[in-house]
Amino acid sequence: MEELFTDILIIGSGVAGSYAAMHAASLGAEVSLVTKTKLLSGATRWAQGGIAFPSDPNDIPSHLMDTVKAGRGLVDERVSAAILTDALTQWKHLVELGINFDALPALEGGHSKPRVLHIHGDESGLHLLTFLHSQLPPGVSTFENHFAAELCSVDGQVHGAILWKNGDPDKPVAVHAGATIIATGGIGQIYSLTTNPEESTGDGIALAYRTRAKIRDVELVQFHPTVLSNGGLISEACRGEGAILLNGIGERFMPRYDQAAELAPRDIVSSSIHSEIIATGKVFLDLRPVEDLKHKFPTVYNSILDLGFDPLKEPIPIQPAAHFLMGGVSTDEHGATSVANLFAAGEVASTGFHGANRLASNSLLEGLVMGSRTAGKAVASEPAAKRRIESSGVPGCAAGHQRAIRHIMANSASVVREEKSLTEGYNEMLGIEVSQAQSLTEAETANMRLLALMVLKGALERRESRGSHLRSDFPHTSPDAKHIEQQAGNPGAIRG
Ligand SMILES: Cc1cc2nc3c(=O)[nH]c(=O)nc-3n(C[C@H](O)[C@H](O)[C@H](O)COP(=O)(O)OP(=O)(O)OC[C@H]3O[C@@H](n4cnc5c(N)ncnc54)[C@H](O)[C@@H]3O)c2cc1C
Incomplete structure (x- = not known):
């Protein structure tokens, strides 16, 4: 098997992964930035609305209040205040590097004042990402068409990943990494109607779950x-x-x-x-x-x-x-997951910034801030000790099942949910057979099935309506705002 050695492996080249790569390299680390398609991929390049930066330090409390209000009791105010404070530093950094924000901030839904910055009108994501890629320093090696098929963990510590070159399981590449950052974006592809691009199949969450990382609030899907x-x-x-x-x-x-x-x-x-x-x-x-x-x-x-x-x-x-996932791989305010040497940033992560409902244009902001914070923490962390890494098998589902997965999700876990259809959907989803993946699409389909099951399970467990999660049989918001955690290996946990 081909082998690669790197300080920091970053999986995903959207806003979070690309900005993390810039930062990690600027701190002197050797970085490998991999993507399953092209560098210019993921949801970032499609973002239209822009980036919600507090307009100045005095605007931070009001931006925080809007974020908390939208998040319906599940926003972590400490983490969010830290993100919004760092946002101004990242804004300044980008301007110093030469990014051209449009002159006037725009007003968007949920914001109490105009604070959303655009770059070239409604092509903000495309221009942001192209700009970030133009700034990648020489310490970053990029790998397009390299699919992260599995994370390699030994004794509860992640040591890197197995990639499939050109998506081919017969061309595996073992990447030994001191630290691994997942920045693989969202899960919209598990639904039949979504704004998300085809890469958004939830791979990073599935990979992290299989290493027993804690996953949080994945039932909170924003439409x-x-x-x-x-x-x-x-x-x-x-x-x-x-x-x-x-x-x-x-x-x-x-x-x-x-x-x-x-x-x-x-x-x-x-x-x-x-x-x-x-x-x-x-x-x-x-x-x-x-x-x-x-x-x-x-x-x-x-x-x-x-x-x-x-x-x-x-x-x-x-x-x-289906548009955005508020939940994801549970991280602290520096992107550290519950598994040693594994970090997550961007839409794949659940930092507590979006609560039960994301405020418009807060996600590119989170991608930038958490990309840089996570890079800083990953570079500073004790690197994973060298271990032999090998594949332990990648689950797969026949590609033809994608249509069934999407159909079940549209019928049972869409804008309004209730016990009966959630239970039926969960049982139907369990019936979709899993075997060994023979292709990238089969591996993605197994990831989609796993994510769909996790969304259904979380939605069944959240017996209340909160933010984007509406239960017609539990229309009220419970007085206790709780996170719903899922972790492989726990009693009753999903296998797959
Ligand atoms: C149409 C649309 C409009 C939006 N508009 C806005 C907006 O105006 N403002 C805002 O703040 N947010 C907006 N959002 C949300 C925002 O764009 C995303 O939340 C954000 O861009 C996610 O960035 P990310 O870096 O986490 O992931 P992404 O940009 O999705 O990047 C994920 C990367 O991971 C790679 N990848 C995935 N799986 C694997 C794997 N197994 N192996 C290797 N690579 C992998 C992909 O190829 C891609 O490079 C919008 C989203 C959409 C879909």
């Missing part, structure tokens, strides 16, 4: 309220600029649900749309009030035209779709 039938997203910023929601009989309904109307937090907008779709058949977004839509939101404008609608002439049909 973006305004998504086109092909998964194309209409940014919140459009509602910030005046777009309104209409139901199937042409009535504006959001003022009936929340005093902030279209600018209410995502969970409220998504559940209101869900109710109106049930009551009136359809919901539309009317973008005609947005001034200069074509130039301010070119991506939105063009993707609507591609679907055969003209947003300057008519309201556009939309629906909620």
